[in-house]
Amino acid sequence: MRQITTFALLTLMVCTGPACSAPPPAQSTATPTTAAVAENAPTYGSVRRSADGIGKTYQGREISAVMGWQGAAWLEREEREREERGSLLLQELALEPGMAIADVGAGTGYYARRMAPLVAPGGTIYAVDVQPQMVAMLTQLAAQPGLDTLVPVQASATDPGLAPESIDLALMVDVYHELEYPxxxxxxxxxxxxxGGRLVFVEYRAEDDDVPIKPLHKMSEAQIRKEAALHPLVWERTADTLPWQHVVVFRKR
Structure with missing residues (x-):
């Protein structure tokens, strides 16, 4: 019963508010800057837009629509730890004092604020988001006592805005499948x-029909590894210790 309730709540949070009542935004025809585009980058395709997608495809999948800032309450729901066991994820990350971490698609800072004390003293959590409303929430969060290691970062659709060779680990929790330019x-x-830095994907398991999340908001391990293989990354391991999500870890070659 709890799973059915959560699924209904996700549906509500993704599909309510001005962003959902208005017509879907037109897909940008602007070409990303040369610096942002890899040589021989795979071609993006297009399909008839599904209810939960943007009509743009990459590596055989339709890219999901973004869960907007209007869904912030779902990220902070009381039952999230019980359902997703984020405390186990933090153990999997094995964070240490002094590390520089990028929480990409940080949203409300649910994980950023939990990671901040784990990298202190001397560490930094870069809380990255593409939505200005989320960055505003992160800025308020960073002003709270004990969170001086948290640095909000405004990203663009193609670039998280991080300096070269500046981070030890990049974490994306239920984010990658929504990136317009993955x-x-x-x-x-x-x-x-x-x-040698790590890149960690956390995605709802598409292989498991019992995970009560919409299909476009899930990814299989095989799909994650297929897309990561286009970059200088080496798969290190996949942890399935979380109830609903994969934790797929890569290292920079």
Whole structure:
């Protein structure tokens, strides 16, 4: 019963508010800057837009629509730890004091604020988001006592805005499947990683029909590895210790 309720709540949070009542935004025809586009980058395609997608395809999948800032309450729901066991994810990350971490698609800072004390003293959490409303929430969060290691970052659709070789780990929790330009963002993240740095995808398991999340908001491990293989990344391991999500870990070559 709890799973059915959560699924209904996700449907509500993704599909209510001005962003859903208005016509879907037109897909941009602007070409990303040369610096953002990899040589021989795979071609994006198009399909008839599904209810939960944007009509743009990449590596055989339709890119999901973004869960907008109007869904912030779902990210902070009381039952999230019980359902997703984020505390186990933090153990999987094995964070240490002094590390520089990018929480990409940080949203309300649910994970950023939990990681901040784990990298202190001397560490930094770059809380990255493309939505200005989310960055405003992160800025308020960073002003709270004990969160001086948290640095909000405004990203663009193609670039998370991180300096080259500036981070030890990049984390994307239920974010990658929504990226409008996944190839360019991964390229930028790999550039931002220090040698041997880790890139961690956390995605709802598409292989499991019992995971109560809409299909376009899930990814299979095989699909994640297929897309990561287009970049200088080496698969390290996949942890399935979380109830609903994969934790797929890569290292920069």
């Amino acid at each position: 190839h360019e963002v991964l390229q930028s993240l790999v550039r931002a990683l220090r040698p």
